[in-house]
Protein backbone atom coordinates (compact mmCIF):
# COMPACT_ATOMS: atom_id res chain seq x y z
CA UNK A 1 0.00 0.00 0.00
CA UNK A 2 1.49 3.33 -1.08
CA UNK A 3 0.44 6.63 0.46
CA UNK A 4 2.40 9.80 -0.24
CA UNK A 5 0.40 12.01 2.11
CA UNK A 6 2.40 13.55 4.96
CA UNK A 7 2.79 12.45 8.57
CA UNK A 8 1.67 15.28 10.88
CA UNK A 9 3.56 15.90 14.11
CA UNK A 10 2.58 18.45 16.75
CA UNK A 11 3.74 19.70 20.11
CA UNK A 12 3.07 22.69 22.34
CA UNK A 13 6.31 24.09 20.98
CA UNK A 14 9.76 23.11 19.81
CA UNK A 15 10.32 20.08 22.09
CA UNK A 16 8.53 17.62 19.82
CA UNK A 17 11.29 18.11 17.27
CA UNK A 18 13.20 15.56 19.40
CA UNK A 19 10.51 13.05 18.37
CA UNK A 20 10.32 14.41 14.83
CA UNK A 21 14.08 13.79 14.43
CA UNK A 22 13.69 10.14 15.43
CA UNK A 23 10.83 9.75 12.91
CA UNK A 24 12.72 11.51 10.13
CA UNK A 25 15.83 9.37 10.76
CA UNK A 26 13.86 6.12 10.64
CA UNK A 27 11.55 7.10 7.76
CA UNK A 28 13.49 9.59 5.60
CA UNK A 29 11.25 9.12 2.57
CA UNK A 30 8.13 10.17 4.45
CA UNK A 31 6.99 13.74 4.08
CA UNK A 32 6.51 15.26 7.56
CA UNK A 33 4.72 18.41 8.68
CA UNK A 34 5.66 19.72 12.12
CA UNK A 35 3.46 22.10 14.04
CA UNK A 36 4.82 24.06 17.02
CA UNK A 37 2.00 25.68 18.97
CA UNK A 38 4.54 27.89 20.77
CA UNK A 39 2.05 30.72 21.17
CA UNK A 40 0.18 28.50 23.64
CA UNK A 41 3.18 26.85 25.36
CA UNK A 42 3.54 25.57 27.95
CA UNK A 43 0.61 23.14 27.92
CA UNK A 44 1.83 21.53 31.16
CA UNK A 45 0.05 23.99 33.46
CA UNK A 46 -3.24 24.07 31.53
CA UNK A 47 -6.46 22.21 32.34
CA UNK A 48 -7.41 19.00 30.56
CA UNK A 49 -10.21 20.87 28.72
CA UNK A 50 -7.78 23.49 27.41
CA UNK A 51 -5.29 20.82 26.31
CA UNK A 52 -8.02 18.89 24.47
CA UNK A 53 -9.20 22.08 22.68
CA UNK A 54 -5.66 23.07 21.65
CA UNK A 55 -4.90 19.54 20.47
CA UNK A 56 -8.03 19.52 18.30
CA UNK A 57 -7.08 22.87 16.79
CA UNK A 58 -3.64 21.45 15.88
CA UNK A 59 -5.19 18.30 14.42
CA UNK A 60 -7.60 20.36 12.29
CA UNK A 61 -4.67 22.30 10.83
CA UNK A 62 -2.75 19.10 10.02
CA UNK A 63 -5.81 17.44 8.49
CA UNK A 64 -6.28 20.41 6.16
CA UNK A 65 -2.82 19.47 4.91
CA UNK A 66 -4.01 15.91 4.24
CA UNK A 67 -1.94 14.16 6.88
CA UNK A 68 -2.38 10.39 6.79
CA UNK A 69 -1.57 9.95 10.48
CA UNK A 70 -0.73 12.28 13.35
CA UNK A 71 1.96 11.95 15.98
CA UNK A 72 1.12 13.73 19.21
CA UNK A 73 4.75 14.56 20.07
CA UNK A 74 3.83 15.86 23.49
CA UNK A 75 3.38 13.78 26.65
CA UNK A 76 1.03 16.38 28.11
CA UNK A 77 -1.27 16.34 25.08
CA UNK A 78 -1.11 12.55 24.78
CA UNK A 79 -1.93 11.84 28.41
CA UNK A 80 -4.75 14.42 28.49
CA UNK A 81 -6.25 14.35 25.01
CA UNK A 82 -5.43 11.28 22.90
CA UNK A 83 -8.58 9.44 23.95
CA UNK A 84 -10.71 12.41 22.83
CA UNK A 85 -8.76 12.72 19.55
CA UNK A 86 -9.21 9.03 18.78
CA UNK A 87 -12.93 9.33 19.50
CA UNK A 88 -13.44 12.40 17.30
CA UNK A 89 -11.24 11.78 14.26
CA UNK A 90 -11.05 8.95 11.85
CA UNK A 91 -7.27 8.67 11.42
CA UNK A 92 -4.69 6.78 13.48
CA UNK A 93 -2.92 8.76 16.24
CA UNK A 94 0.44 7.89 17.73
CA UNK A 95 1.13 9.30 21.18
CA UNK A 96 4.06 9.62 23.53
CA UNK A 97 3.98 8.68 27.19
CA UNK A 98 6.68 8.55 29.86
CA UNK A 99 8.63 5.29 29.45
CA UNK A 100 7.92 3.90 32.92
CA UNK A 101 7.88 0.27 31.76
CA UNK A 102 11.48 -0.13 30.49
CA UNK A 103 12.77 1.85 33.47
CA UNK A 104 10.83 -0.14 36.07
CA UNK A 105 11.60 -3.49 34.44
CA UNK A 106 15.34 -2.84 34.26
CA UNK A 107 15.82 -0.99 37.53
CA UNK A 108 18.04 -2.80 40.03
CA UNK A 109 17.39 -0.39 42.89
CA UNK A 110 13.62 -0.51 42.21
CA UNK A 111 13.61 3.26 42.45
CA UNK A 112 13.12 5.34 39.30
CA UNK A 113 12.68 9.05 38.71
CA UNK A 114 10.27 10.75 36.31
CA UNK A 115 10.59 14.33 35.23
CA UNK A 116 7.47 15.57 33.41
CA UNK A 117 4.93 18.37 33.34
CA UNK A 118 2.23 18.81 35.93
CA UNK A 119 -0.40 17.99 33.29
CA UNK A 120 1.25 14.65 32.52
CA UNK A 121 1.84 13.62 36.12
CA UNK A 122 -1.73 14.50 37.11
CA UNK A 123 -3.34 12.72 34.17
CA UNK A 124 -5.45 9.60 34.56
CA UNK A 125 -3.51 7.82 31.80
CA UNK A 126 -0.15 8.35 33.50
CA UNK A 127 -1.46 7.31 36.92
CA UNK A 128 -3.06 4.14 35.55
CA UNK A 129 0.26 3.14 33.99
CA UNK A 130 2.22 3.99 37.14
CA UNK A 131 -0.12 1.83 39.24
CA UNK A 132 0.97 -1.21 37.24
CA UNK A 133 4.43 -1.01 38.79
CA UNK A 134 3.69 -1.44 42.48
CA UNK A 135 7.10 -2.98 43.20
CA UNK A 136 8.93 0.10 42.01
CA UNK A 137 9.15 3.39 43.85
CA UNK A 138 8.45 6.11 41.29
CA UNK A 139 9.71 9.54 42.24
CA UNK A 140 7.66 12.06 40.31
CA UNK A 141 8.94 15.57 39.78
CA UNK A 142 7.23 18.38 37.89
CA UNK A 143 9.77 20.22 35.75
CA UNK A 144 8.43 23.68 36.63
CA UNK A 145 9.96 26.34 34.41
CA UNK A 146 12.00 24.05 32.15
CA UNK A 147 9.77 24.20 29.06
CA UNK A 148 9.55 27.98 29.18
CA UNK A 149 13.34 28.31 29.39
CA UNK A 150 13.74 25.96 26.39
CA UNK A 151 11.07 27.84 24.41
CA UNK A 152 12.90 31.09 25.16
CA UNK A 153 16.19 29.64 23.91
CA UNK A 154 17.77 29.61 27.39
CA UNK A 155 18.91 26.00 27.32
CA UNK A 156 22.29 26.57 28.87
CA UNK A 157 21.45 29.34 31.31
CA UNK A 158 22.50 29.30 34.99
CA UNK A 159 18.79 29.33 35.85
CA UNK A 160 18.36 26.04 33.95
CA UNK A 161 21.27 24.44 35.80
CA UNK A 162 19.85 25.58 39.11
CA UNK A 163 16.38 24.21 38.37
CA UNK A 164 17.72 20.88 37.12
CA UNK A 165 19.91 20.48 40.19
CA UNK A 166 16.99 21.16 42.49
CA UNK A 167 14.83 18.56 40.69
CA UNK A 168 17.46 15.85 40.26
CA UNK A 169 19.42 15.93 43.52
CA UNK A 170 16.55 14.49 45.62
CA UNK A 171 16.19 11.68 43.07
CA UNK A 172 19.92 10.90 43.29
CA UNK A 173 19.65 10.87 47.09
CA UNK A 174 16.70 8.47 46.82
CA UNK A 175 18.94 6.04 44.87
CA UNK A 176 17.27 6.06 41.43
CA UNK A 177 19.09 4.16 38.70
CA UNK A 178 16.80 5.29 35.86
CA UNK A 179 15.58 8.77 35.01
CA UNK A 180 12.62 8.90 32.63
CA UNK A 181 12.26 12.07 30.60
CA UNK A 182 8.49 12.42 30.40
CA UNK A 183 8.34 15.55 28.26
CA UNK A 184 9.45 15.83 24.65
CA UNK A 185 11.28 19.08 25.41
CA UNK A 186 13.63 17.43 27.89
CA UNK A 187 15.90 15.41 25.55
CA UNK A 188 17.46 18.79 24.69
CA UNK A 189 18.57 18.95 28.33
CA UNK A 190 20.45 15.62 28.28
CA UNK A 191 23.95 17.20 28.09
CA UNK A 192 23.12 19.33 31.14
CA UNK A 193 21.41 16.47 32.99
CA UNK A 194 24.46 14.22 32.44
CA UNK A 195 26.63 16.75 34.22
CA UNK A 196 24.43 16.43 37.30
CA UNK A 197 23.67 12.69 37.38
CA UNK A 198 26.25 10.09 38.41
CA UNK A 199 27.29 7.85 35.49
CA UNK A 200 25.38 4.77 36.66
CA UNK A 201 21.97 6.47 36.27
CA UNK A 202 20.47 5.75 32.84
CA UNK A 203 18.37 8.35 31.05
CA UNK A 204 15.39 7.12 29.02
CA UNK A 205 13.25 8.99 26.55
CA UNK A 206 10.63 7.72 24.15
CA UNK A 207 11.68 9.18 20.78
CA UNK A 208 12.84 5.98 19.12
CA UNK A 209 9.90 3.97 20.42
CA UNK A 210 7.49 6.54 18.93
CA UNK A 211 9.31 6.40 15.58
CA UNK A 212 9.02 2.58 15.51
CA UNK A 213 5.34 2.80 16.42
CA UNK A 214 4.84 5.30 13.56
CA UNK A 215 6.49 2.81 11.20
CA UNK A 216 4.12 0.07 12.43
CA UNK A 217 1.08 2.29 11.81
CA UNK A 218 2.25 3.02 8.26
CA UNK A 219 2.84 -0.69 7.65
CA UNK A 220 -0.45 -1.85 9.11
CA UNK A 221 -2.89 0.98 8.49
CA UNK A 222 -2.03 3.85 6.18
CA UNK A 223 0.81 2.91 3.83
CA UNK A 224 4.37 4.11 3.16
CA UNK A 225 5.43 6.88 0.81
CA UNK A 226 7.34 5.87 -2.33
CA UNK A 227 8.91 9.34 -2.67
CA UNK A 228 12.64 9.76 -2.09
CA UNK A 229 14.03 11.95 0.71
CA UNK A 230 11.03 14.20 1.26
CA UNK A 231 11.64 17.73 2.55
CA UNK A 232 9.91 18.35 5.89
CA UNK A 233 7.78 21.43 6.57
CA UNK A 234 7.74 23.35 9.86
CA UNK A 235 5.05 25.74 11.08
CA UNK A 236 5.13 27.88 14.21
CA UNK A 237 2.67 30.48 15.51
CA UNK A 238 5.18 32.70 17.33
CA UNK A 239 8.72 33.90 16.71
CA UNK A 240 10.50 31.20 14.63
CA UNK A 241 14.07 31.97 15.82
CA UNK A 242 14.41 29.25 18.47
CA UNK A 243 12.77 26.57 16.33
CA UNK A 244 15.14 27.40 13.47
CA UNK A 245 18.16 27.16 15.69
CA UNK A 246 17.09 23.87 17.30
CA UNK A 247 16.85 22.52 13.72
CA UNK A 248 20.43 23.76 13.12
CA UNK A 249 19.11 26.20 10.48
CA UNK A 250 18.75 23.28 8.05
CA UNK A 251 15.08 23.89 7.24
CA UNK A 252 12.73 26.74 6.49
CA UNK A 253 10.24 27.54 9.22
CA UNK A 254 6.93 29.13 8.28
CA UNK A 255 5.37 31.52 10.78
CA UNK A 256 1.60 31.35 10.60
CA UNK A 257 -1.33 32.00 12.88
CA UNK A 258 -3.16 28.82 13.87
Ligand code: DGL
Pocket residue numbers: 011012013015016041042043044045073074075076077117120147182183184185
Ligand atom coordinates in the same frame (compact mmCIF):
# COMPACT_ATOMS: atom_id res chain seq x y z
N1 DGL B 1 6.57 18.93 25.23
C1 DGL B 1 5.44 18.67 25.99
C2 DGL B 1 5.42 17.35 26.68
O1 DGL B 1 5.96 16.41 26.15
C3 DGL B 1 4.70 19.76 26.68
C4 DGL B 1 5.45 20.77 27.41
C5 DGL B 1 4.54 21.90 27.80
O2 DGL B 1 4.07 22.58 26.91
O3 DGL B 1 4.32 22.08 29.00
O4 DGL B 1 4.84 17.22 27.73
